[in-house]
Amino acid sequence: MPFCLQQVRLIDLQVGVSSLIRPPNALCDLVCGRSFRLCKTRYRFDIVPTPTRPFELGIYSFVELTPDPVTGVMVSPAERLADLIEEIELADQVGLDVFAVGEHHRPEFVSSAPAVILAAAAARTETIRLSSAVTVLSSDDPVRVFQNFATLDLLSRGRAEIMAGRGSFIESFPLFGYDLQDYDELFSEKLELLLKLRTSEHVTWSGRHRPALEDAGVYPRPLQEPLPVWIAVGGTPQSVVRAGTLGLPLALAIIGGEPERFAPLVELYREAGRRAGHDPAQLTIGINSHGYLADDAERAVEESFPSVQAVMNKIGRERGWPPLTRRQYEASRSLRGHLAVGNPDEIVEKILFQHEIFRHQRYLLQLSVGTLPHDKVMRAIELLGREVAPRVRAEIERRNSTPKRTPSPQ
Amino acid sequence: MPFCLQQVRLIDLQVGVSSLIRPPNALCDLVCGRSFRLCKTRYRFDIVPTPTRPFELGIYSFVELTPDPVTGVMVSPAERLADLIEEIELADQVGLDVFAVGEHHRPEFVSSAPAVILAAAAARTETIRLSSAVTVLSSDDPVRVFQNFATLDLLSRGRAEIMAGRGSFIESFPLFGYDLQDYDELFSEKLELLLKLRTSEHVTWSGRHRPALEDAGVYPRPLQEPLPVWIAVGGTPQSVVRAGTLGLPLALAIIGGEPERFAPLVELYREAGRRAGHDPAQLTIGINSHGYLADDAERAVEESFPSVQAVMNKIGRERGWPPLTRRQYEASRSLRGHLAVGNPDEIVEKILFQHEIFRHQRYLLQLSVGTLPHDKVMRAIELLGREVAPRVRAEIERRNSTPKRTPSPQ
Structure with missing residues (x-):
């Protein structure tokens, strides 16, 4: 260093x-x-955790395990995790700010235990923040979640975060005995308990979906006070208002449609936060999108499209989406589209374009929607960390320090 | 390598x-x-996991966090975990076979999430096996336990183990909403589910203490098939019979009294295993004891006694034990006593003496009952790995290959 x-x-x-x-x-x-x-x-x-940079860039992954759409070859789960740990190491080395691991309980993913995976990454990294993306809090026990991430926080010397969500995939509900009819109540109740555990070593609490606690001590205590909890949302206004009202940072998934159509949601979040009396500086926004980088744009499309198509069509069949075409893929990677697929110049331009709209503080990319060759993902991480991040950070710092030329939407 | x-x-x-x-x-x-x-x-x-050696030696820890009994100084939780990871790394380097981390939910321990801690250790080690000691299965969800340790198994390339127990400390029961009246039923029911999850990717199961599963897929699948599950017991004959009947390896805690008094329990285990039709070679026995090593015996006692005394007296006040004296400590470290405190010669002699009685296959030491200075623990690990382990393994290999001179108790 x-x-x-x-x-x-x-x-x-x-x-x-x-x-x-x-x-x-x-x-x-x-x-x-x-x-x-x-x-x-x-x-x-x-x-103590590194103070927040002017703008944070990072990566999230569900540690998907899908066959190569051309050769049919699939790496083993152990190899996929070894690749992932190397990817997180590289993200740390090239100066990215965040690496987040999602939770899924399906055979196509190796990520049912994000805190365990992140702990292995903690032992191999120095400064990168380690987050879930997301923790399906509705079907988990907030006490175990807190203990796992407090332990991760100690192991990583204050780099852990929880990104809590209601769950987009719902296979965890039957697995852990929850009823989808309680979808929102489960989340709000468990979030309430999780937030209590952050601020107090001894907790008294009762609710409908988890045994009551009577002056229960919960250990270990994390290094960060409080342990950061982000609320991840897919576009539900109610979830956005909840995050703003609680003054919690918002992670907004933009994985379809035109990003600018999400602007009212961001304004709703800021307005809810203001009404609840929170300092606007505390109302942090992150955007999570699909993307992929290569040295030239054509190659970025060629390398990523087949695997994205294979996975989106597989999920799409379950959810009734139309098949993804190459033409749509190309259209979605245009400046106003949601996909961050291209060469470094294009990705810089896209993030800065979105920043004009959202004034967000963090941007995370899901680089591999289906499993991509490890060496290609490594190159994309290098491009994101060494080419994209410094230029984005410098421009946003410039914008933030010259408020007259780029007036705040507030 | x-x-x-x-x-x-x-x-x-x-x-x-x-x-x-x-x-x-x-x-x-x-x-x-x-x-x-x-x-x-x-x-x-x-x-594929390294085949079992003739005799395995290792260490277990509850990652206790107690003040130095003389100076009153206490390291921070983050530093205690950093020390622990270095200790596991050294144990790996000096050729020890196992490092196990226990589960406690009290302020004096940093170990409420063993799988998370072990994952950090997995990223820093090559060959040592990584186990819990114990997982309090009664108050946990077997699905989460399996997912956490399957993930650990993949991260460590097949080095994970679960040591499941009913729990000696019981603070996890109110924390997770369980009733101590169900103490044994909770364990037997959850063990049944855990064992089903090991052998089948899709599980149908129902019981009293966990929501039912209907052809539920549980992921990821571990590298080892099956993922090893040991049963940890404190001396209850019923638990010993359960382990033998199920043909599961037995981890016997001998942390008080004369070890030879445990011989009937070991015989009970082997007999239960034989009656259930298991191959005697599969009925593996491990012994877990308190101990500490230094270059000379006097120093081993001087360095370890104050912290053991402080912790045992604190727990003793809760459980009604008489205070621990230096004289008792000295007596318990004699050849026939349970404590493995001494110089390497004494520890070799003690393990071999016990092996005459039990014909066990594994011996794990809890080196720090209260937090000891990190450099002293590192020296003890080095002595155990470099001085004790090779001599114990060589002698036991000799005994095993000359059955006439050392007849098997079977």
Whole structure:
């Protein structure tokens, strides 16, 4: 590490004083590296999460496991996970801000336990934030979710996040004994408990869908206070209002249609947040979309289309969608379309175009909708981290620092 | 790696043939290392778990977080986990066979999510097996447990194990809404489901303490078939009979009294297994005990006693035990006592003495009952792996290959 990005909480155990410091470069290795152990009878250090950058870019994955649409070859689940861990390592090395892993309970995915996968990634990475995308909170136990992600937070030195959602795929409901009739109530009740667990070590709570807690202590406590919880939504206004009212960051999935049509939802979120009295600066918005990068645009389409088509048509058959054509795919990757498929210039332009509309703070790409060759995904990550991210961050920082030329929609 | 310990399942994707190979040294890096990816359009490799050694030695930990009994200094939870991961890495490097992490839901432990912790360890280790010790199955959901450990198994390339128990500490029961009156029924019912999940991808099941499953697919599937499940017992004959009847390996905790008094339990296990028709070779026994090693015996006692005393007296106050004295501690570390505290010679002698009685196949030590300085634990691990393990393995291999001189109790 050439310089130290980390803030450090320094606790003097003899005097009992605690203070936040940002170590100068020369001390960085002493403090953030292993050698700080030398003086630990006197001092204790806790590394505090890196402060939010002007704009965060990252990747999310459901760790899909689908055959190559041309050759029919499919890697083994163990190999797919090994590839994924290397992808997260590379995302960290090229300076991306977030890697998120989704939850699915189907044979085409290896991701029924995101916190377990992210913990392996935590052991191989330094600064990237590690999130779920999403945790299907409705069919899970908030206590276990909190314990898993608090443990991940400690293992990663404050890099864990929970992205909670009601679930787009619903195969987890019968698996864990929940009724789809309770779809929304399950989520709101469990979210309430999860938020209580974040702010208090001992919790008293009761609800309809989980046994009551009576002054129950829940451990371990995470390093971040509070552990970040994002609300992931697919476009339901009610979910957007809930996130705004609670003052929680919003992760908006834009995986179909024209992104600008989502602008009213974003305004609804900000308005709900304002009405509930939250500081507008706290009302953070992330956008999650499908995409893929290659050195040239034609190759980006050629490499990604067959696998996206195979998966979307398979899901589409279950959900009654029309088949995806190459022409639609091309149309959706135009500037106003939702797909971020192209060369780095095009992706930079698209993210900045959307930023004019949404003024969002984070953008996450699902690079592989169906399993793509590992080396190609690695190249796409490199392009996103080394080519796209610095240019997007610089332009958004410029916009944010010149409010007159780019007035805030608020 | 100087030579290749791994068996590899080689799948020729073009011809559709699969075979188990043990690659010669020169090919090891090609197969087990990263370069096997080069030819993966033609071949797929799955690394198969290392075959069981004649005798396995290892460590288990509850990742306790207690103040130094002399200085009062306590490391942070994040630092305790970082220390633990280094300890597991070292255990792997010095050739120990198993590292197991227990489950507790109390402020004095950082281990409410063992699978998450073990996944971080999987990413930093090569050959050591990674187990829970124990998973409190009675208050958990077997589907989530299976998913977490199947994911761990894939991440670790076939090194995961579940050690399932009813729970010695019972704080998880109110936390997850279970009634202690159902203590044994909860365990037997959930164990039944867990074992079904191991052997079948689709499961139909119903019981009293978990929603029913109707032809439910549970993913991901582990690399090991089946995923190992050990039954951990504290000394209850009923539990021992259950393990034997099911033909599952038995992990016997001997943390008090004279070990030889446990011999009838071991015989009961073998007898139950024989009556149920299981191959005696399948009826594997592990012993879990408290212990600590240092270069000389006096130092082993000096370094470990204060922290063991502090923790045992704290738990003892809750459970009505008399205070632990230095004299008792010394007595328990004698050859016939349960404590494996001493220099390497003494520990070798003790394990071999117990092996005469039990003919067990595995021995795990809990090195830190209360948090000990990290450097001291690292030294103990080194002594266990480099000094104790080779001598114990060699002697037991000799005994096993000369049955006339050391007749089997069977």
